[in-house]
Amino acid sequence: MPKDGGIGASTKRREDARFLTGIGNYTDDINLRGQAYVHFLRSDLAHGRINDIDTSAAEAMPGVVRIFTGKDFETAGSIPCGWQVTDRFGNPMKEPRHPVLAEGKVRHVGDPICAIVAETREQARDAAEAIVLDIEELPAVIDMKAALAEGSTKVHDELDDNLCFDWGFVEENKEAVDEAIRNAAHVTTVELINNRLVPNAMEPRVAVGDYNRGTGEHTLYTTSQNPHVIRLLMGAFVLGIPEHKLRVVAPDVGGGFGSKIYHYAEEAFCTYAAKELNRPVKWTCTRSEAFLSDAQARDHVTKIELALDADNNFTAVRTMTYANMGAYLSTFAPSIPTWLHGTLMAGNYKTPLVYVNVKAVFTNTVPVDAYRGAGRPEATYQLERAIDKAARELGVDPIALRRQNFITEFPYATPVAVEYDSGDFHRLMDKLESRADFAGFAARRAESEKNGKLRGLGINCFIEACGIAPSNLVGQLGARAGLYESATVRVNATGGITVMTGSHSHGQGHETVFPQVVADMLGIDASMVEIEHGDTANTPMGMGTYGSRSIAVGGSAMVRATEKIIAKTKKIASHLLEASEADIELKDGQFTVAGTDKSVAWGDVTLAAYVPHNYPLEDLEPGLEETAFYDPNNFTYPAGAYACEVEVDPETGKVTIARFTTADDFGNVINPMIVDGQVHGGLTQGIGQALLENCTYDENGQLLSASYMDYAMPRADDVPFFSIDHSNGTPCTHNPLGVKGCGEAGAIGSTPTVVNAVVDALQSGGIKVDHVDMPVSPSRVWQAIQAAG
Amino acid sequence: MPQVSMTVNGKPATGQIEGRTLLVDFIRETLNLTGTHVGCDTSQCGACVVHVNGKAVKSCTMFAAEAEGADVLTIEGVAAPDGTLDTVQQAFHEHHGLQCGFCTPGMVMSAKALLAENPTPTEAEIRDYLEGNICRCTGYHNIVKAIMAASGQDVSKIAAE
Numbered sequence: 027m028p029k030d031g032g033i034g035a036s037t038k039r040r041e042d043a044r045f046l047t048g049i050g051n052y053t054d055d056i057n058l059r060g061q062a063y064v065h066f067l068r069s070d071l072a073h074g075r076i077n078d079i080d081t082s083a084a085e086a087m088p089g090v091v092r093i094f095t096g097k098d099f100e101t102a103g104s105i106p107c108g109w110q111v112t113d114r115f116g117n118p119m120k121e122p123r124h125p126v127l128a129e130g131k132v133r134h135v136g137d138p139i140c141a142i143v144a145e146t147r148e149q150a151r152d153a154a155e156a157i158v159l160d161i162e163e164l165p166a167v168i169d170m171k172a173a174l175a176e177g178s179t180k181v182h183d184e185l186d187d188n189l190c191f192d193w194g195f196v197e198e199n200k201e202a203v204d205e206a207i208r209n210a211a212h213v214t215t216v217e218l219i220n221n222r223l224v225p226n227a228m229e230p231r232v233a234v235g236d237y238n239r240g241t242g243e244h245t246l247y248t249t250s251q252n253p254h255v256i257r258l259l260m261g262a263f264v265l266g267i268p269e270h271k272l273r274v275v276a277p278d279v280g281g282g283f284g285s286k287i288y289h290y291a292e293e294a295f296c297t298y299a300a301k302e303l304n305r306p307v308k309w310t311c312t313r314s315e316a317f318l319s320d321a322q323a324r325d326h327v328t329k330i331e332l333a334l335d336a337d338n339n340f341t342a343v344r345t346m347t348y349a350n351m352g353a354y355l356s357t358f359a360p361s362i363p364t365w366l367h368g369t370l371m372a373g374n375y376k377t378p379l380v381y382v383n384v385k386a387v388f389t390n391t392v393p394v395d396a397y398r399g400a401g402r403p404e405a406t407y408q409l410e411r412a413i414d415k416a417a418r419e420l421g422v423d424p425i426a427l428r429r430q431n432f433i434t435e436f437p438y439a440t441p442v443a444v445e446y447d448s449g450d451f452h453r454l455m456d457k458l459e460s461r462a463d464f465a466g467f468a469a470r471r472a473e474s475e476k477n478g479k480l481r482g483l484g485i486n487c488f489i490e491a492c493g494i495a496p497s498n499l500v501g502q503l504g505a506r507a508g509l510y511e512s513a514t515v516r517v518n519a520t521g522g523i524t525v526m527t528g529s530h531s532h533g534q535g536h537e538t539v540f541p542q543v544v545a546d547m548l549g550i551d552a553s554m555v556e557i558e559h560g561d562t563a564n565t566p567m568g569m570g571t572y573g574s575r576s577i578a579v580g581g582s583a584m585v586r587a588t589e590k591i592i593a594k595t596k597k598i599a600s601h602l603l604e605a606s607e608a609d610i611e612l613k614d615g616q617f618t619v620a621g622t623d624k625s626v627a628w629g630d631v632t633l634a635a636y637v638p639h640n641y642p643l644e645d646l647e648p649g650l651e652e653t654a655f656y657d658p659n660n661f662t663y664p665a666g667a668y669a670c671e672v673e674v675d676p677e678t679g680k681v682t683i684a685r686f687t688t689a690d691d692f693g694n695v696i697n698p699m700i701v702d703g704q705v706h707g708g709l710t711q712g713i714g715q716a717l718l719e720n721c722t723y724d725e726n727g728q729l730l731s732a733s734y735m736d737y738a739m740p741r742a743d744d745v746p747f748f749s750i751d752h753s754n755g756t757p758c759t760h761n762p763l764g765v766k767g768c769g770e771a772g773a774i775g776s777t778p779t780v781v782n783a784v785v786d787a788l789q790s791g792g793i794k795v796d797h798v799d800m801p802v803s804p805s806r807v808w809q810a811i812q813a814a815g
Numbered sequence: 816m817p818q819v820s821m822t823v824n825g826k827p828a829t830g831q832i833e834g835r836t837l838l839v840d841f842i843r844e845t846l847n848l849t850g851t852h853v854g855c856d857t858s859q860c861g862a863c864v865v866h867v868n869g870k871a872v873k874s875c876t877m878f879a880a881e882a883e884g885a886d887v888l889t890i891e892g893v894a895a896p897d898g899t900l901d902t903v904q905q906a907f908h909e910h911h912g913l914q915c916g917f918c919t920p921g922m923v924m925s926a927k928a929l930l931a932e933n934p935t936p937t938e939a940e941i942r943d944y945l946e947g948n949i950c951r952c953t954g955y956h957n958i959v960k961a962i963m964a965a966s967g968q969d970v971s972k973i974a975a976e
């Protein structure tokens with residue numbers, strides 16, 4: 027049994043006390059004295075040339091402070107992209123300017139044109155309606171293949187065309203892959219769409235800019251997963267404010283899922299306007315606005331070919347993907363369909379040859395970037411759909427086909443540049459088989475059939491690259507940032523500890539989990555450890571939370587800093603105990619001289635550090651505060667095996683999730699309760715993508731799914747209770763906690779599981795359907811049934 | 816500007832409003848009770864649920880003026896004055912029924928309204944009742960479990976975690 031509050035314990039969350047009683051401090055709860063409110067007038071056209079903006083009538087409206095347009099930001103930098111992809115021919119991707127407010131053209135519905143600052147939100151909104159825009163509508167390019175056609179309208183006039191880059195990976199393998207596919211005994215081909223999604227964290231984005239003329243310091247309160255990244259991007263690249271004059275605070279944040287990683291125009295605007303107007307400026311996004319301005323996700327059109335030899339061994343995978351970038355490059359957009367996607371295309375299998383081609387395309391749509399899983403769900407979905415289809419075409423058991431091709435030895439260098447450090451895919455599948463009651467499936471299917479329903483069983487295996495990421499590696503791949511994490515462990519005089527971390531918690535429960543690690547290492551009570559995060563003023567430079575990296579990278583930084591604390595406290599204890607440092611042991615908050623009953627308590631040692639009367643001052647500085655920056659030397663590789671049973675109503679096409687069982691390998695687990703919750707949430711987002719969610723534009727670029735009335739997210743009655751397991755994982759071999767990360771697994775593993783189950787259900791009813799695109803909505807299933815005759 | 820008066824969490828509350836002021840804005844901006852959240856603008860998400868005269872109401876879908884004289888309960892008024900959590904809050908804590916916390920006030924207020932109507936709801940009844948509350952973090956698993964637990968049902972057998 028783990029110690030209460032230590033590593034492995036399902037410690038209840040300390041965050042709950044404030045969130046359950048309504049005293050959390052989200053960004054929209056922050057109101058500064060004298061603040062003005064900004065409303066953004068956004069384009070209602072997908073593409074147009076701005077001829078004139080007449081703000082004169084609006085400026086005369088009650089309460090209007092000032093109206094800003096693109097002209098005010100002509101000397102500001104472009105909203106930067108943090109990753110430069112190099113194409114197949116060695117050329118850098120195209121990287122058009124992304125202005126804070128539209129300059130010359132509008133490029134998607136929602137592109138901000140004017141910012142109206144007024145005394146109240148309502149006055150700002152009223153004044154927006156009095157602005158007269160003269161915008162000449164241009165043809166919009168929405169479909170990616172049409173955008174690449176000769177003579178297509180260009181989203182960015184200064185570029186040659188709408189192709190951002192044409193990426194090949196591994197380019198040197200291309201011919202060998204082509205040959206393997208030509209020579210294969212069997213090739214399975216799937217053409218599919220990975221549907222565009224809107225992340226939809228429940229808290230809409232908010233930004234409050236503040237400026238102090240006395241000190242020249244800017245402060246931005248914002249809904250961010252990574253305040254230091256925002257400070258760097260906005261300060262250095264957009265507004266030219268050095269870090270020591272810019273503080274970014276991300277307080278309680280109501281979910282992110284990737285959408286709050288990026289630096290957005292509204293943050294730069296509020297920071298800039300607060301100085302211009304010498305008063306705080308606040309923006310609160312409405313949900314309707316969020317649909318038009320939060321980075322969207324996925325949106326791949328893919329053809330995958332899986333080659334097998336006569337013994338059903340996988341010999342090659344070849345994929346061709348069109349990836350939608352939207353109108354501008356969001357912060358990490360180019361990395362998603364490339365390095366976070368191509369490197370996972372070997373999956374859990376020994377496929378020796380892989381070639382991934384990705385054409386990234388500009389269109390007149392909202393920018394696309396990372397969302398829970400980010401590239402890895404796209405990789406898993408196509409690969410596992412292809413394997414399932416291959417099993418069906420070859421008449422073999424889909425589990426046996428997977429098992430036959432599993433990687434079994436670790437470390438394992440894949441043909442797509444990554445080295446899996448650990449794993450045991452057969453054990454995961456064993457666990458799944460025993461827990462999902464496959465033996466009982468036939469009876470459950472018969473029962474469903476009695477009720478006029480078709481029942482299907484879908485299986486899926488996946489592996490992901492998390493714990494993002496080794497800085498030197500990602501630097502070679504085009505990242506313009508390091509991806510280490512930081513922690514400062516400040517031990518106070520009476521022994522309590524404050525940990526300042528660059529990780530950011532927006533639902534993950536870091537304030538509960540991180541103290542478990544530090545307390546466990548020191549043998550003290552977790553209640554003695556407090557976590558500070560989210561404020562650049564009191565945390566070391568850190569890269570924030572995404573890519574399932576917080577425990578693997580941020581936790582490791584905390585371990586390293588705590589190790590430094592232990593080393594120093596042992597020195598102090600050896601002085602106090604007049605013993606050799608090598609003989610000092612720390613256990614349960616007591617320093618003991620090995621083999622004796624001489625000891626000194628944790629609190630006495632920490633007090634000595636700050637009241638150094640009896641202290642080796644000639645050899646050791648007083649004080650007890652240590653910082654560590656941890657840069658991982660590999661990704662971590664969580665993996666899983668999932669099973670889903672669905673019921674399909676052949677009359678209506680409605681799909682119901684009947685059972686969902688998981689077996690995950692997250693390595694070591696710090697707080698099983700928290701991990702359960704992460705898996706539940708990830709599964710539900712994946713089920714949402716598989717069954718419900720679809721972000722869709724009409725041919726003119728109008729967003730058709732622009733509210734919760736039109737964009738269907740899972741509600742409580744769309745999902746069942748889940749049966750999940752993550753016990754006995756294989757520990758990560760290269761970080762000190764042996765952890766792999768759990769935040770994205772559910773979203774990565776669930777989409778193919780669901781769709782495989784739907785296809786299985788339809789086939790069981792004699793309906794010859796081998797693929798239905800997501801979301802597998804009633805209308806799509808019904809149409810597929812009708813088309814199959 | 817017209818004035819509105821109501822009782823909020825047992826205390827009298829009065830303020831100036833515009834005709835178009837929504838109840839949620841009055842609660843958040845005028846009364847500074849920021850526990851009630853706004854997650855959408857189409858009355859779908861339920862982050863703004865409060866009780867008005869004992870009934871669960873989406874406070875983004877009601878004008879402040881309509882609450883004249885009403886008895887309003889927000890999330891801030893649910894725990895005991897000494898901070899002790901009520902049964903539903905405690906169950907959400909015990910069963911990890913919240914993550915980012917943004918939908919939580921609305922979830923708790925809806926759950927309380929459900930249990931007032933139906934003291935021992937089934938899983939299906941809970942899932943059905945929560946159709947007006949969206950959570951993006953928890954997958955609802957632990958929310959449903961917490962509400963069942965709050966109603967005194969044994970949840971130890973619910974699908975292994």
